[in-house]
Amino acid sequence: MPSQLMQTLSWTAGTLSSDPRQFFHVVRVLLADLRRATGMDVAELFLADPQQTTLFLSGYSGGDHSAFFERTVFRFGEGFPGRAAQGREALECSELVGDPRFLRVRVKVLGYHAFVSVPLVLPHAVIGVLNLAAQNGEQLEQARQRLEQIAPLLAASLYAVLTSLSERTLGRVQSGHTPQERALGLLEENLKATSALRAALHPRQGTAVETHPGQIHPCPGPERCPALRGLVQISGHAELNCSLQPRDVQTVCLPVWHGGEVIGVETVQFSKSLTSGVLTEAAAPLLWMTRLAAHALDLDAGRPDPAPVPWLEIETLGAFRVRRQGQILSPRNFKRRQAHELLKLLITRWGRPVTVEELCEVLWPGEAYGQRVMARLHVTLNALRQVLEPPEGDRTQVLVRDGGAYRFAPGIPVHLDVQAFEVLVRQGDTQHGEDAVASYAQALELYRGDFLEDDPFTDWYALERDYLRELALRALFRTGEIQTAAGQWQSAQMAYTRILTIDPNRFEAYEALISLLTLLNRTEDAQVCWERYSRAYGQAPPTFPRPIVARKPAGQLLG
Known part of the structure; x- marks a missing residue:
């Protein structure tokens, strides 16, 4: 060999x-x-x-x-x-x-x-x-x-x-203290391994558990689900498509086996842009991941002494999710749809005031600013406070009034993923070599997708979304440069490939990846990458010539 x-x-x-x-x-x-x-x-x-x-x-x-x-x-x-x-x-x-x-x-x-x-x-x-x-x-x-x-x-x-x-x-499942925590442990490990957006576990007996409550399309016939008979279901697949799922949702539904019995169904939702062929790639690894963990779910039993958690944990990179004392909140927990959206608006300006006029304009577009809209805003703010702030008797605030504006400025422990992400990227910027790569890797683990990527208020979040995407791309570019200099060719290739996954029109990444593949004498792959570059550019890049394919004898490994 x-x-x-x-x-x-x-x-x-x-x-x-x-x-x-x-x-x-x-x-x-x-x-x-x-x-x-x-x-x-x-x-x-x-x-x-x-x-x-x-x-x-x-x-x-x-x-x-x-x-x-x-x-x-x-x-x-x-x-x-x-x-x-x-x-x-x-x-x-x-x-x-x-x-x-x-x-x-x-x-x-x-x-x-x-x-x-x-x-x-x-x-x-x-x-x-x-x-x-x-x-x-x-x-x-x-x-x-x-x-x-x-x-x-x-x-x-x-x-x-x-x-x-x-x-x-x-191990993640066994660390859970309640049935819900154990199920979430399984689902979140699966999301991490596949870069899926959301997941849910539907046991044969008991309550379904979702990573993002209310954001996965409910199955119209769970008792008729083919996955309960041990059959994997994949959206849009010629042989495995489930007729119960809507056509515009990209999901994989998997049987959860314990011994020779299916004890539930796991539904994993992916980006709409993915094809059924890509979804098929995820099926076998997901099935193997549940192989040992299924028996430890123990959905009917609880465990004492849960570890302390922040009052609020908020995820904004990718799909939006809020936890309060470790429990995931669904949009329904906010009582009013606008309360859920108001939280996103205030988080975008973390610590900075947002005027009442701005909030009303975004939450009720097209309606004249006046007493009627102001009354709606006050009701919405009250609903949001009831969800986010501690019970009466604790005067700690999460939402602070600042004259004619409001700020998200919690006086209690809150974990916000974008804050941690930015801190880790800045930390990596001050470091060198493997230390920098390690900090960037921690940051990029948090970057599960664009900032509030599924949110309809695109214009309001555009600046923050672009800023955070640029931070992720900068971390990946520097990671690739460090790994290339260290001779870690495959790792550098993964960094540049992920850049193009985030932004398919990042021309510098195409050029860096083509140069790396050419350096390794992998000219066939370099040419394929150059053709993708040309399609993204709209024509042959004028300053970056097509790599020349050099045929090698069979049996010679390149790179």
């Missing part, structure tokens, strides 16, 4: 163990290196569910996405991946056109002839299947041999990572 491919496998396991949220990107890097090392055109990773019934596409590298994404899920025994998993033996074919085992018709139409599937097998389980495809079959035999060489190590590495994710989730 080439030493550099071994290094890539080692880096994959190490990175995923320390930062599971990088799972999908790290797998893509691994597959890109594997594709180059074998001289094949496409590399795929299908992960198996813990129940050993289904394979989910969890990573892809190569072109012709739409053709290969024709099928992103295979049952054991179906198609090349399913047959390889069920038989625990490699399958290969040098002429797909006449092979009925290969089920993706559009791949055949595009002229792909060679295909090999190698199962990733441990004594007690099939972890997944690695696939390689090419239009020219000259490298097929060597590709199969290379896959069979790395398969045992990759199977062990992936199992270790998936088990680590399960154990991390189990």
Whole structure:
């Protein structure tokens, strides 16, 4: 096995163990290196569910996405991946056109002839299947041999990572003192690993728990949910789409297994911009994460002595969420819709006064400022105080009147994610090397999305949203520069890739990423990145030439 491919496998396991949220990107890097090392055109990773019934596409590298994404899920025994998993033996074919085992018709139409599937097998389980495809079959035999060489190590590495994710989730669940805290522990670990927006747990018996109460579309028929029968449901997926979910919501619904029984359903909601193929990638890791934690949910039992928490915890980066003494508040807890929106308006100006006229204009647009609107504002302020401020007898205020204006200036412990985020970025700015990268990493863990990204009052929040996004991008740029200087190539690549996830039109990130890939002799990937840069730019960038692809002998790993 080439030493550099071994290094890539080692880096994959190490990175995923320390930062599971990088799972999908790290797998893509691994597959890109594997594709180059074998001289094949496409590399795929299908992960198996813990129940050993289904394979989910969890990573892809190569072109012709739409053709290969024709099928992103295979049952054991179906198609090349399913047959390889069920038989625990490699399958290969040098002429797909006449092979009925290969089920993706559009791949055949595009002229792909060679295909090999190698199962990733441990004594007690099939972890997944690695696939390689090419239009020219000259490298097929060597590709199969290379896959069979790395398969045992990759199977062990992936199992270790998936088990680590399960154990991390189990630890978080076990730290909960109440059924709700334990369920939230499971859900929040899953959000962290997949960068999803929201999640909910619907037990067969008992009350549903949501990470963002009232913000997930309620299922119109939970008792009829196919996930209760053990079937994964994915929005928009050809085989797994749930007819009960609305079309404009991107969700994955997963059975929560305890032993051989489904004890509930977990619903995870993603950004509307994602495709069903991307949602499929999240399914298997999420199922593995609940594998150990399900038995510890213990939804009917409580535990004493909860740890002290701030009076208020407010999350504004990504979806908006408020906790009061550890309990999540839904918009309904605020009694009036405008009270929920008023809190967001005041938080945006943290500590600074917002005039009564400004508040009325935003909360009741188009209505003339006068006594009627002022009366509404006073009622709304009173409703907000009842939710945010301690009970009568404690004179501590959260909302402070300042002449003809109001301020959010709590005199009690409050955790606000944007405050912590900004402090950590500023701290990283004063540091160097690994210390700076560590501070930036803590800050970026808080950056789950744009400031109040789902809020309709876009104009009011635009300046704060842009400012915080620029802080995140600055932290990522400097992280990439430090890691490049230290020779941490893959980590630097992840930093620049995340920049483009946040802002696809950040041209400096394209140029930094292309330069890095070119430095590593990964000219094919550099060219693909340059083509994306050109689409974002609207034409070929006039000052940044297209990388020249240098063909390398099969078996030579680049980067």
